[in-house]
Amino acid sequence: MAWEGAGSGTSTAAVLVLEDGRSFRGRAYGAVGETFGEAVFNTGMTGYQETLTDPSYHRQVVVMTAPHVGNTGVNDEDPESKRIWVSGYVVRDPARVTSSWRAKRTLDEELAAQGVVGISGIDTRALTRHLRERGAMRVGIFSGDAIVGDADMLARVLAQPQMKGANLSAEVATSEPYVVPAIGEKRFTVAAIDLGIKGMTPHRMAERGIEVHVLPATATAEDVYAVSPDGVFFSNGPGDPATADHPVALMRAVLERKTPLFGICFGNQILGRALGFGTYKLKYGHRGVNQPVQDRTTGKVEVTAHNHGFAVDAPLDKPSDTPFGRAEVSHVCLNDNVVEGLQLLDQPAFSVQYHPEAAAGPHDAAYLFDRFVSLMEAERA
Structure with a gap:
């Protein structure tokens, strides 16, 4: 060498x-x-x-x-x-x-x-x-x-293992549940599945009056609904989403009950799998704080923070029929057309591949937490 x-x-x-x-x-x-x-x-x-x-x-x-x-x-x-x-x-x-x-x-x-x-x-x-x-x-x-x-x-x-096929979320997730209290008046309760959650994520929800119950990656549907959640959140995390069978099964249980659902990064890949889409490994991934993404529901282009090496394989040109109703790609990366978000059209569930909590910035995508709040408000009404 x-x-x-x-x-x-x-x-x-x-x-x-x-x-x-x-x-x-x-x-x-x-x-x-x-x-x-x-x-x-x-x-x-x-x-x-x-x-x-x-x-x-x-x-x-x-x-x-x-x-x-x-x-x-x-x-x-x-x-x-x-x-x-x-x-x-x-x-x-x-x-x-x-x-x-x-x-x-x-x-x-x-x-x-x-x-x-x-x-x-x-x-x-x-x-x-x-x-x-x-x-x-x-x-x-x-x-x-x-x-x-x-x-x-x-x-x-x-001699080291490849990242493809690695099941890592349980290695980084909390072993015991904990609660992040709402800042100010409590408005909602969210069960957050920790697949490698970042500290700023529950903080962004707490800022909006949400009491966040952070649960281990091994949590069951019974664990989730024991906290009487108004919404369920699936976090970011490491590893190959193709190995994440337990989180996928848990998400399908949440989708069956039509509870408002939001996923970030690994959570987006889990939603993709739960809806029946495949996932694949990117050549070198997206990692940084300067990735352009278009919100296709509004046409707005955001500068966003990323950290992912895998992506969802979903059609960009039309909605897809899934076991939980119609789904469409809501966000796309303008550098390479990688899927950066999914949403269901017939029930309250959506996800993004990038990081709207972005503590170090940018903060263009912070509105997604407000979108999650709106879903829970509509369901309560």
């Missing part, structure tokens, strides 16, 4: 090895050791703290396309969960100085404290172009004593 890239950052050497044999040499960033996952790239210039703590990135090594990362350090208010979920982190130029009054630690310190192995000082543009051309693939990062012979490192990468 040929080494590529100039090292920078700490004095400890690090190597990134892709499953097709291409490798990059740089310097350790965060913890020293070895890590493995699926190599993906994120095009966001801000919000790295939310990215790192998003459970949907479980078992993924995230390559940041923005050249400077870590400028604002790490604080204790912005995480989307209680820990960093990425398997590894790849940056070109780590910030030398943290310049935010909110910062408590540097990003390098936080990665090291949580045992996240990273690499800095490599040509992330070349790596991103490679992933765009060849597709997301398995990768390993090795630093310090973990650096061994080229053939041995590549063999360790090839």
Whole structure:
């Protein structure tokens, strides 16, 4: 394997090895050791703290396309969960100085404290172009004593499991139910199925007077209706939706009762499967905060936040008949025509593939939480 890239950052050497044999040499960033996952790239210039703590990135090594990362350090208010979920982190130029009054630690310190192995000082543009051309693939990062012979490192990468076929939501979901109270007057109760939920999602609902009962990924229909919900929500999460048979069965039970339903990201893929559509793996996925999506119900184009490597295979040109009535594609990505939302026309259920809760922004799609409230208002009336 040929080494590529100039090292920078700490004095400890690090190597990134892709499953097709291409490798990059740089310097350790965060913890020293070895890590493995699926190599993906994120095009966001801000919000790295939310990215790192998003459970949907479980078992993924995230390559940041923005050249400077870590400028604002790490604080204790912005995480989307209680820990960093990425398997590894790849940056070109780590910030030398943290310049935010909110910062408590540097990003390098936080990665090291949580045992996240990273690499800095490599040509992330070349790596991103490679992933765009060849597709997301398995990768390993090795630093310090973990650096061994080229053939041995590549063999360790090839021994790792693929993301296709991975069933991961139960690994990141809560094990016990908990409640996020409504902010101000309580108007509705929602049962939220945690498949890898981000902290900002129940907060966005709480802002609208919703008391959110967050339930484990293993929740049953009996668990859902024990909280007497006005609506049911299915969250984002990691892994291949083709393996998510239990959430699909649960969603069908909710659809049979015609309870207002809203899904985000993995929840959109679950709705697709529940309606009888297939899902497939994208070549390199959508990850970032600058993806253009059109709401086909209004014609409006939104700039949106994404993190998904799988998509729903549904027809764009006409409504489809499903066991739960007619369904149509409500949102579409203007970059590549990937399905970005579904809605039922004969009962109150819809979903989007992107992230309207987007804590770091943009906030163009925040209206979708209001749309969920409107469904529950109409059902109550």
